[in-house]
Structures are given as C-alpha cells and as structure tokens.
Amino acid sequence: LKKIAVLTSGGDAPGMNAAIRAVVRTCVYHGIVCIGVRRGYKGMVDGDFVEMHARSVNNIINKGGTMLHSARCKEFMTKEGRKQAFENLSKESVNALIVIGGDGSFKGALRFNAEFGISVMGIPGTIDNDIYGTTHTIGYDTALNTVVEAIDKIRDTAFSHDRLFFVEVMGRDAGYIALNAGVGAGAEEILVPEENLGLDRLLESLKRSRNSGKMSSIVVVAEGDKTGKSVFELKEYVEQNMPDYDVRVSVLGHIQRGGTPSCFDRVLASRMGVRAVESLLESRGGYMVGILDDSMELTPLEKAIKGHSSINEDLLRVSDIITV
Numbered sequence: 001l002k003k004i005a006v007l008t009s010g011g012d013a014p015g016m017n018a019a020i021r022a023v024v025r026t027c028v029y030h031g032i033v034c035i036g037v038r039r040g041y042k043g044m045v046d047g048d049f050v051e052m053h054a055r056s057v058n059n060i061i062n063k064g065g066t067m068l069h070s071a072r073c074k075e076f077m078t079k080e081g082r083k084q085a086f087e088n089l090s091k092e093s094v095n096a097l098i099v100i101g102g103d104g105s106f107k108g109a110l111r112f113n114a115e116f117g118i119s120v121m122g123i124p125g126t127i128d129n130d131i132y133g134t135t136h137t138i139g140y141d142t143a144l145n146t147v148v149e150a151i152d153k154i155r156d157t158a159f160s161h162d163r164l165f166f167v168e169v170m171g172r173d174a175g176y177i178a179l180n181a182g183v184g185a186g187a188e189e190i191l192v193p194e195e196n197l198g199l200d201r202l203l204e205s206l207k208r209s210r211n212s213g214k215m216s217s218i219v220v221v222a223e224g225d226k227t228g229k230s231v232f233e234l235k236e237y238v239e240q241n242m243p244d245y246d247v248r249v250s251v252l253g254h255i256q257r258g259g260t261p262s263c264f265d266r267v268l269a270s271r272m273g274v275r276a277v278e279s280l281l282e283s284r285g286g287y288m289v290g291i292l293d294d295s296m297e298l299t300p301l302e303k304a305i306k307g308h309s310s311i312n313e314d315l316l317r318v319s320d321i322i323t324v
C-alpha cells in the first residue's frame with residue numbers, strides 16, 4: 001500500500017475535517033502518500049486531486065464543513081463515470097480509497113470496489129446517525145447540540161408569549177435527531193419517521209398539558225415524520241382543534257449541518273480516521289469503521305448499508321413519562 005485517496009461525499013457534517021486530518025496524518029505517520037479528492041466522487045471523475053501533507057490539515061480540527069468540499073455526483077452512478085474515476089486514480093497510482101459520508105456514498109464505494117478491485121474503507125459522516133454498525137456517526141453529536149441550543153431559544157419566546165411551537169428538525173428517514181434533541185430540550189411531543197404516534201394522541205397530550213396549567217409547548221417534528229403532515233399542516237390541525245392556542249412554526253434547516261464540531265465529534269473522527277488507515281494497512285478493505293461500546297469496530301460495508309437500526313423505544317417511553 002503506497003497511496004491512499006480520501007474524499008468527503010453526500011451531506012456535509014461537522015467533524016469531517018477532523019476525520020480528514022486524522023487520515024492524512026496517519027498516512028504521514030506510516031509513510032504513505034495521501035491524496036485529497038475534491039467534491040466527493042465528482043473530483044474522482046474529474047481528476048480533481050491534491051496531495052496532502054501533515055501541514056495541509058493545520059487548523060481544521062475546529063472547523064465545520066469539509067475542506068475537501070462535498071458533492072452529489074450523477075456521473076458516478078454510471079459505469080462510464082466510475083471507469084473514468086478509476087482511470088484517474090490509476091494514473092496517480094492510488095491503491096486504496098477512504099470515503100467519509102453516508103450510506104449512499106458507501107453504496108458507491110462498494111460498487112467501485114466490486115468493479116475495479118480497489119480497496120475501500122468507509123467512515124460514517126452524516127448528522128442523521130442512520131448507519132448500522134456504529135452508535136454514533138460523525139456530526140450527529142454536534143447537530144444534537146445545535147438543535148438543543150436552538151430549541152432553548154425558541155422555548156424562551158414560547159414561554160413569554162404562551163405559544164405552541166412546532167420545530168422541524170432534519171431526519172427524512174431517521175428520528176435520531178428529533179428524539180434525542182427532543183428529550184434533551186424537553187419537548188412535549190416528538191414526531192419521528194419510524195412510528196406514527198397519531199394526531200389524536202398529539203392533540204390529547206396538548207389538551208392535557210393545557211388543562212394542567214402549561215401555557216406553552218414545544219413539539220419536535222422530524223422532516224419525514226410518519227403522520228405524513230408537514231409542520232405547517234400540523235399547525236393548521238392544532239389551530240382548528242384548539243382555536244385558543246397561538247401556534248407557530250420554526251424550521252431549523254441547514255444550521256443543523258454547520259458549526260464548530262463538538263469535542264465528542266472531533267475525538268470520534270480522529271479515532272475513526274486513524275483506524276481506517278490502519279485497517280487498510282492490515283489489508284482489510286471493504287469495511288466501515290464504527291464506534292460500538294466505546295471501541296473502534298469494523299463492519300462490512302455491505303452490512304452497514306443494509307442493516308437497519310430502529311427507533312429507541314425506551315427513549316420514547318422516557319419522553320412520555322417526563323412530559324406528563
């Protein structure tokens with residue numbers, strides 16, 4: 001193993017820079033050349049490479065986003081695109097690839113490996129935490145803290161004006177952010193994509209807390225919540241059924257993807273970066289590095305993609321109890 005390429009792909013996440021830094025420096029430590037690929041798979045198809053040195057990654061451990069940029073790349077979905085990417089890597093004599101991204105990026109990596117035999121390693125970088133084989137993905141912890149901080153601020157104004165706020169958070173397919181930030185920020189109800197908790201239940205809960213003297217409330221809603229209603233439709237629904245309640249909506253949007261990575265994400269990304277390179281050195285390709293029980297564990301990429309992680313029922317129960 002002489003040359004490793006690294007890229008960030010799919011949605012960006014705070015801590016990706018810390019992972020790039022760890023990959024680059026582990027390569028330097030072991031005497032391997034590291035090539036940075038700009039804009040994910042697009043940079044592989046276009047041959048947009050930059051040689052990385054220990055000092056190329058100075059002052060990035062504390063920065064959100066990704067210094068290598070990220071992109072979604074249609075060409076890489078085609079055989080010709082991937083062939084072009086392989087030829088570009090071959091010209092540079094790259095013999096292994098580390099992909100920092102979500103499950104779509106891992107699917108691309110697996111296919112690339114199957115077609116051209118180049119060793120690949122995955123590092124889970126996505127705020128959604130929707131990857132099997134790791135309890136935490138890079139960026140998730142920072143996103144949780146961002147959401148909790150934002151909801152704390154919304155709570156101040158909700159309280160002052162006796163209002164109900166529907167707060168939409170990211171999560172089209174997974175409710176990790178909604179559920180954990182919801183519990184952390186003391187939300188009255190949490191709507192997630194995994195389970196339809198029902199509109200009647202929501203209404204009942206809001207009426208019950210109103211009757212017990214609670215004048216303001218926060219309801220956290222994941223983008224893909226299973227009631228199938230948008231936050232704006234939920235607002236209308238509650239207004240129709242509880243006409244005396246002043247209801248507002250706040251969509252947090254892309255602030256959840258940016259910002260200074262938390263210490264947890266920096267440490268996680270550093271550990272994963274080191275492990276990814278060292279696994280390639282041990283000739284173990286085709287895996288994703290994850291954290292399980294505070295230990296770095298490898299899961300076959302195939303499994304990481306197909307494995308399903310489900311909603312934490314106990315946390316749903318905790319949320320019910322502490323919002324009584």
Ligand code: ATP
Nearest residue numbers: 010011072073076077101102103104105107108126
């Ligand atoms: P996030 O979960 O944060 O959105 P992701 O890695 O799942 O991240 P995607 O947009 O799904 O993001 O995938 C990133 C890129 O990976 C795609 O733009 C495409 O280039 C490549 N990719 C995804 N799926 C495949 C596939 N089946 N075959 C080849 N390439 C793929």
